[in-house]
Amino acid sequence: MSETTLRAEKAGKLDEADELAALRERFVLDDVVYLDGNSLGALPANVPDRVADVVRRQWGELRIRSWEESGWWTAPERIGDRIAPLVGAAPGQIVVGDSTSVNVFKALVAAVRMADGSRDEILVDATTFPTDGYIAESAARLTGRTLRAVTPAEVPQALGERTAAVLLNHVDYRTGRLHDLPALTAAIRARGALAVWDLCHSAGALPVGLDEHGVDLAVGCTYKYLNGGPGSPAFLYVRREHQDRFDSPLPGWNSHAEPFGMTPAYTPAPGALRGRVGTPDILSLLALEAALEVWDGVSVDAVRAKSLALTDFFLECVEAYTEPGRVECLTPARHEERGSQIALRCPDAGEVMKRLIARGVVGDFRSPDVLRFGFTPLYVGFRDVERAARILRDELL
Numbered sequence: 586m587s588e589t590t591l592r593a594e595k596a597g598k599l600d601e602a603d604e605l606a607a608l609r610e611r612f613v614l615d616d617v618v619y620l621d622g623n624s625l626g627a628l629p630a631n632v633p634d635r636v637a638d639v640v641r642r643q644w645g646e647l648r649i650r651s652w653e654e655s656g657w658w659t660a661p662e663r664i665g666d667r668i669a670p671l672v673g674a675a676p677g678q679i680v681v682g683d684s685t686s687v688n689v690f691k692a693l694v695a696a697v698r699m700a701d702g703s704r705d706e707i708l709v710d711a712t713t714f715p716t717d718g719y720i721a722e723s724a725a726r727l728t729g730r731t732l733r734a735v736t737p738a739e740v741p742q743a744l745g746e747r748t749a750a751v752l753l754n755h756v757d758y759r760t761g762r763l764h765d766l767p768a769l770t771a772a773i774r775a776r777g778a779l780a781v782w783d784l785c786h787s788a789g790a791l792p793v794g795l796d797e798h799g800v801d802l803a804v805g806c807t808y809k810y811l812n813g814g815p816g817s818p819a820f821l822y823v824r825r826e827h828q829d830r831f832d833s834p835l836p837g838w839n840s841h842a843e844p845f846g847m848t849p850a851y852t853p854a855p856g857a858l859r860g861r862v863g864t865p866d867i868l869s870l871l872a873l874e875a876a877l878e879v880w881d882g883v884s885v886d887a888v889r890a891k892s893l894a895l896t897d898f899f900l901e902c903v904e905a906y907t908e909p910g911r912v913e914c915l916t917p918a919r920h921e922e923r924g925s926q927i928a929l930r931c932p933d934a935g936e937v938m939k940r941l942i943a944r945g946v947v948g949d950f951r952s953p954d955v956l957r958f959g960f961t962p963l964y965v966g967f968r969d970v971e972r973a974a975r976i977l978r979d980e981l982l
Contacts, residue, residue, distance in 0.1 A: 596971040609963070612630055617947055620946065622959045622965070632814070661865050665679030675825070678796075688860070691834060694728060710734070737754075751769075753782055759928060761917075774799055780800055802822060807819060812961075833862070895962060
């Protein structure tokens with residue numbers, strides 16, 4: 586029996602035993618193997634009708650009344666509470682709105698403002714998504730601090746009495762490496778600094794444990810594993826113990842204690858509402874709220890277990906199907922160091938990805954030589970994985 590036949594049969598058995606397999610029906614999908622959910626999640630099937638109702642009835646008929654009657658005004662914190670259990674947070678600590686970039690800026694500047702005034706240095710993840718680095722540099726200039734880039738592994742040794750805040754990514758966007766959030770957060774807090782985490786590549790893919798592990802501030806996007814749609818608003822987590830001291834660099838009327846008082850002096854609202862700024866993007870917010878309904882009855886632990894099984898099987902198939910040395914896996918083999926994506930290096934990665942997409946296997950390319958495949962357990966199956974590896978084999982010949 587050939588390697589292909591053996592693994593095709595194994596894929597079928599794994600799909601039959603998959604307790605999350607039925608969730609695929611909650612999405613709008615076709616026969617494409619979609620392995621780019623770490624960039625943009627698939628469309629949940631209930632979203633189009635919900636958006637149509639928001640546009641035609643709530644906006645078209647109720648108009649201004651919908652701020653109260655349709656719950657528009659409370660959407661940022663209501664949807665935040667919907668996301669909270671997916672990242673291990675109690676209610677009242679997450680607000681949704683603005684982009685990830687804007688929320689990184691709010692969180693990092695606020696963290697520096699909450700730190701001891703003698704702490705004049707910010708540490709930033711040297712392997713971070715570029716925007717986080719850009720914003721960290723701007724935040725340092727704005728607050729009069731110096732900025733030092735270090736790898737996550739170097740953070741414990743780099744921490745000192747000068748450290749005000751540390752901005753880290755939970756999962757490396759290029760390689761899929763999962764960093765040790767509990768240990769790094771504990772090290773940061775033990776030295777008196779504040780930990781700010783970017784959860785863009787972990788929220789909805791694996792347990793995070795924000796409350797359990799003492800994270801101070803966190804941000805994350807909602808259009809990847811949370812399937813909120815292109816450009817859907819990001820979220821901001823402010824640990825309850827910090828909320829009274831959270832001093833946003835972007836105070837807006839939506840975060841005012843009396844937003845309709847229109848007073849010249851700013852008085853911040855209580856709690857996580859301080860993270861709001863201006864008028865919420867209602868269409869995107871309510872599309873996200875509908876999208877989050879696919880999580881009803883779904884355990885993040887079960888999602889994580891399937892994610893690891895999918896990525897294990899993909900690596901098994903790639904190893905069996907491809908010539909030794911043709912591709913190099915950049916993603917750690919150890920489960921405790923792996924997110925929900927696999928990054929493979931090959932010299933002609935850009936052209937290989939174009940050919941894969943043409944044949945119905947959608948991943949993405951990261952310069953200069955990385956094939957990146959994201960595995961969303963809510964709708965990706967084991968037959969998808971085997972098919973992707975088989976077509977990859979063909980295109981690498």
